[in-house]
Amino acid sequence: MMSEGHVMEIFQAIQGEGPWVGISQIFFRLFRCNLRCSWCDTPESFELTGKGKVEHPPGSRSFVEFENPISPSRAMELLEPFLKTPHHSLSFTGGEPLMQKDFLLELFPLLKSKNEKIFLETGGTTPQLLEPLLPYIDYISMDIKLPSSTKERPYWKEHEEFLRLAITKDAYVKIVLTKETSSDELQMGLQLIKRLRENIPVILQPVTPIGSDQPPNETQMLKLLTQSLEILPQVRVVPQVHKLIGQK
Numbered sequence: 694m695m696s697e698g699h700v701m702e703i704f705q706a707i708q709g710e711g712p713w714v715g716i717s718q719i720f721f722r723l724f725r726c727n728l729r730c731s732w733c734d735t736p737e738s739f740e741l742t743g744k745g746k747v748e749h750p751p752g753s754r755s756f757v758e759f760e761n762p763i764s765p766s767r768a769m770e771l772l773e774p775f776l777k778t779p780h781h782s783l784s785f786t787g788g789e790p791l792m793q794k795d796f797l798l799e800l801f802p803l804l805k806s807k808n809e810k811i812f813l814e815t816g817g818t819t820p821q822l823l824e825p826l827l828p829y830i831d832y833i834s835m836d837i838k839l840p841s842s843t844k845e846r847p848y849w850k851e852h853e854e855f856l857r858l859a860i861t862k863d864a865y866v867k868i869v870l871t872k873e874t875s876s877d878e879l880q881m882g883l884q885l886i887k888r889l890r891e892n893i894p895v896i897l898q899p900v901t902p903i904g905s906d907q908p909p910n911e912t913q914m915l916k917l918l919t920q921s922l923e924i925l926p927q928v929r930v931v932p933q934v935h936k937l938i939g940q941k
């Protein structure tokens with residue numbers, strides 16, 4: 694049976710996070726998320742609204758609405774003008790894109806048949822949903838969510854299982870830090886990564902100020918980085934660069 698997807702928006706943009714900062718991507722943002730991070734910058738993705746929007750033409754920031762849900766072949770039609778533009782990969786983001794695993798399981802093979810590269814941005818808490826999609830995915834940006842900054846419950850076990858699968862691909866881990874981030878929790882996260890492999894790139898991302906969530910100050914940040922480098926060699930601090938260039 695064909696699975697339909699609830700797609701929030703499709704647009705062209707510059708990747709603003711992590712080791713791939715600066716590349717041109719086609720963003721495919723899906724509705725739904727299993728988490729509620731306190732600093733979430735896309736809460737509109739939580740509830741299905743029935744409508745999605747696609748940038749037309751690509752890169753114009755002018756959007757046309759479409760009705761959800763859509764079939765995988767309709768998604769390919771909407772993507773067609775984007776696929777003609779130069780781009781590094783398609784970034785599947787959300788929300789939590791894995792919440793629509795069945796839809797992606799049908800869409801990804803269509804994209805791979807056109808030699809497209811698939812980049813997954815995920816909260817990293819649902820390994821059972823990642824596993825069947827792995828053969829189609831090229832890059833994974835996986836979060837480790839620290840409860841002291843998300844105000845969510847810990848996901849240590851889920852993150853470990855997820856990372857074990859993710860590192861079969863070109864993967865890195867992103868950890869968002871706030872003023873309230875506990876250095877003990879950060880060390881637990883890094884030890885979890887170290888148990889799997891030492892050379893996994895890790896990005897510490899100071900939160901972009903939102904509501905009462907503020908980034909660590911300069912000395913806090915340096916201290917967290919120094920402590921991290923005592924555990925793992927490939928840790929870097931990279932803020933959300935797309936916000937600095939006025940991109941949402």
Ligand code: SF4
Nearest residue numbers: 726728730733788816
């Ligand atoms: S996982 Fe991402 S989309 Fe979901 S609540 Fe957290 S920041 Fe928001």
